[in-house]
Amino acid sequence: MRTPVLLLTMTALSPAALADEDIFELGVIEVNGKADQEKLSDKETITSEDITRNNRNDVASALNLLPGVSVQNLGARNERLIYLRGFNSRQVPLFMDGIPVYVPYDGNVDLNRFTTFDIGQIDVSKGNASVLYGPNTLGGSVNLVSKRPTKKLEANLTTGMGMDSQFDANYYQTALNFGSNQGLWYVQGGASYSDRQFWRLSDDFKATASEDGGIRENSGNTDYKGNIKLGLTPNDTDEYAITYSNQSGQKDTPPYAGTDKTITPRYWRWPYWDKESVYFLSKTQFGNDHTVKLRAYHDTFRNSLKSFDNANYNTITRPYAFDSRYDDYTFGGGIEYGNTWFSKNELKLAFSYKQDVHREVGNIGQPQQRFADELFSYALENSYTPTDDLKFVVGTSYEQQKQIQAQNLINNRLVSFPLSGAKDAYNIQGSAFYQLIDDVQLHASIAHKTRFPTIKDRFSYRLGSALPNPGLQPEKALNYELGLSGKAFNLLDYGTNLFFSQIDNTIDSVTLLNTSCSTPPCFQLQNIGQQENLGTEVFATAQINDQWRAHFNYTWLDRNNITNPQYFSLDTPRHKVFSYLEYQPIRYLRLLASAEYNDKRYSNTTGTRVAKDFVVGNLKATFLVHKNLNAEFGVNNVADQLYAYEEGFFEQGRNYFANINLSY
Template sequence: MIASLFIPIFLTVPFAYSGASDSGFQPFDLGEVVVSADREREKNIAITNEITADDIKATNSHTVAEALSRAPGVRVTTGAKNQATVSIHGFDQSQILFMIDGVPYYETKFGILDLNSISTDNIARIEIIKGAPSVLYGANTMGGVVNIITKKPTEKPFTSASFEVSGNDTYRASASHGMKVGMFHYWLNYMYEKSGGWDLSDDYPVKEGTLTDFHEFPYNKTTSAKVFEDGGKRYNSDYETQNLSGRFGIEPNKDSQYYMTLFYRTKEKGVPSNTEGNQVWARPVFSQFYASYIPDYDEWGVDLDGRQRLSDKLVLKGKLFYHRHKDSLYAYEDPSLDDVLAKSHYKDYLAGGSLIVDFQPVSWDSVRLGLSYRGDSHKEVADEYLPYEKYRSYTGSIGLENEFTLIKNLTVVAGLSYDWYEVTEAKRNVTSTETATYGDYLGQEDLYQPNDDDINYMIGANYLFSDNTKIYASAARKSRFPTLRSLYNKLDANWGDPHLKSEKSNNYTIGASRPFGSFMRADFALFWHDIKDKISSTGSAKTGDYHPINIDGVRTIGYEAGVELYPVDKLILRADYTYTYAKDRSEDRVSDDVTGIPRRAFNLSAQYTLPSVNTKMDFNGSYVSHVWTNVTPGQEDSLDSYWLWNAKVTQPMGKHVEFYVAANNLFDNYYEWGDGYPAQGRSFWSGVSVKF
């Protein structure tokens, strides 16, 4: 195993493109959590990848999920509910804190949201911080932080628009406008996309799956063979989405910044069925729906941001936010989508704020205090004949951090936080289990309401040599409180445990980066994660006890490495390689293997701009090795490894217009995101963009 860690190092590279573009916008600087002007930040002691707006454009990534799929150590899949999910170094999306401009972004039951609902049109860059994020980010950063930084205007007025088309009556339109007038700023963006669905690979193997029907009564089970997908256009894969956002700000002077951001996102989408097996359950629960549709997946909110320098030594930065989310899932009797079996709904809101105090008593030392607090409300109903179940919780964090540079070129950062979590309301519906009245509403019961707390820390250092070689190392203890789904979800009598403990991980990283003149840059980083009290959703297969349990312990070790080359003018070559070795070390384990973590992953890309005509050609490829999806003895399953290639050609016409064509999955390779969830086949896009 040790040998295989180091054999492929020569093949590796950083992800982000070099250099800045004349884009007409700049990153929203209040979107960063850590405030320390002109000084090193915590992300320089951790493994950090940055996806810029130029990267997004070069890969023709329309959503945050698509943009993240090209980052080292990141795996993006789509499965149940037709929802994109992200994992980093084996940490699932609920174990990673996702933020937009420093504000937490999630749905309160599962702790995640569909990142395909967030358009990239308004994004300046995406920061991925692994291993040792600052304690100032707050709670639930066990696997790291992904912070999406949006755009704000420069001194020059800016307007852009684009229109794209693809197969199956798919089209996409977007427009942005921003301007700074004296002390006033504003930035507006709108995106609309509609599609009749997407095509499977021509190599898709048509096969029979299993339909298990508990519809009449849960113990009167019928099982039949059925073909859920016969190839061509993926059944029930149509969608329609809109994103609208506006930011308005005032900067009276260089020491004062105040902004308000408004956003609205809505999506309607089909839910393609699993191709291997589906179940239809008796009321009120319809899980693994055979045919279902999400008629609304909506979010709206308002964020307030402020930064005020009180003196040369003291800066305050604050945020307030209020977000609402709702989504519905309609389950149908059959693929005709005529007869509705059930209509389930979620209604959520989260509200809170944060305050960071940055005090610099001397030139070489900075002390930061961070406070964050938010409340979550979740309401759900499995079918409309029932009242809403109600859940409410609160999460808070107090963090203290010290950054000092007493020795030239050496930065040391240490932080400590106290995080807490409390459920204050948990009411669940009780329904009849009697044969004649099965599913009838009987009332609501109050459930156990847990509270938990953790102390987390991080410490790290980086040193910059005279030749711009940088080395860094860090150690951190990070945790994640259980989600409402883990605590309370009830699909059967064994699911959900309100007594679960928080998950913890000891994270260690060490890395280096170095430029080699003006033609090459290389990066290398080792990581080690020891996870304790990991929440296993499948429980113990040995004992047959399938409710969520805390297990000890899972260990993940590996490395990321990368190289970026500039062999000739206007040619950029890059590649990155991630090796991840994960082992289940818990006492009740049924296998040493861990599901959902590819052992090896490559990203390769090339960009070349033809002289004179300025045609820009972008090519990128990615490789993912096989992934375990089930390690139960006698039924071990895995996904095959695959290569995926994409390309884009862009032709500018003068200063203001560009035409482009793009191909995703260029060679139409067949692969699966998960068991029974085939991925998209080849697709082509063509478009035009204007800016002035």
């Protein structure tokens, strides 16, 4: 067992909510203009205070705080993804400071690999994401906005550890963030380390063929991350910044531990999961009415996946075993021009370009295959604010995907797939915001959105069970939303949204007859699907007094497969609730209790695999030793609930944590 040193002298703050000036404004895409118009928006923001209060150390768990969001565990790959109002992670791309960071091959990214220690806020747009993001925001967008220093010298550190239900230490974390703002220039940097040696199942788990209970088999992971940002601010309006980020990790994949005998456990490990990014962002104002923003980026993604023969994880000899390696990269950029020349209007024109390159070795000894796509986007967006209480936003874009290269491997020789022509997509959307009275806002939106098929969608053989389809067309969605939000009695923030989405040309699997696959039956992805998502969200936060604070949100989601109504919709609960109650009995102590309820969810379309409904509760105590020093102790899954987001891939049982936090 590895025994890292717990650096008690290197400690960090659980910060309060960051003020606007602490946020890297260049990384915010959906800017609402004047400060008094901030309320005229349907964008939802998770602040650093929200993240810290609930100890959400990774992006997936942080997003799970919001209504309309449900966690998906892609158990066979040990990847944590999300569904946003029924749209999966490929249909709701991830951005970092407005830069796309999803994996070029399949459009997904494991959100557990992205820690939150260096994030200033998370912006989430549901259904009506701005056309300025670029392609593929079919169901919305998630933008991780980094921090920006405001003082001449500032720093915060955190260190902590976790224990399982037997009080065996199994998790360690340390994170450092620092910054300096010298007026003309600034620097912001950070580094984090987390190591989970193993985790333990609930005591309610009953042994299966591949899992005997107790410590979960093959359940470790380690992640390192570092970044630095250099910025130049020659005047009050202009800013130029370059950021470098590097993260590396390794993870194991716990095998299937359910009771479905048709599923064969996979014995997988990821020896490395590495990502490196460099990007430049700038804003230059000309006169009083004209602004130009530039962005350019280069992103690499490398990983290795080993599939072993058995649970000993020491040989790769059987036909289903392999040693696969990806070496992907993305580069691109864009320009955005904005003007406020016309009274009460803010017009923005944008162009973006992106090239995705996927290179893989399916197994040791095979030649490397290469795939490449180009993506173009031309967008126009205008905000019209006739009065302080009324705002309209309209946007439209034209997007194009071009196949540059796609190599097939036949008898250990590379040949070219037939390349289809360029695929086009059009988006158009509009929204209206009205301040009904001082503290009540109404909003409504309609958006026609699209998503291009990924390289994996078009060219993957799915481990021998599928045939490629290079001619796949974009998916389309028509998203509607009607909402209300407001404040009451200077202590209650509340709101509700009603949403409906009609998804056409959905990429779905079709069973093929009279074809040969290495592992039949054979299927192919085709544009044959039509789906509908309908739901509502309710949320409220009450700052009752200086001692008490409460929050509640509820989501009802009804997904319907119109094309195949006999199939169950996968991985999303019909009902989800999250709530917390915070109490500060004395100046030096803060207590928090939170709970999450998820309705049952289906893990296959026939409904034979079901992840049961569950309630999970958490407790935390924070000791405020000094305004710059605190200590946290808590327990997650208090009742040791046996639960899963995907049937057969159970989550942690009861576990404990302790953190010490310091800021300067």
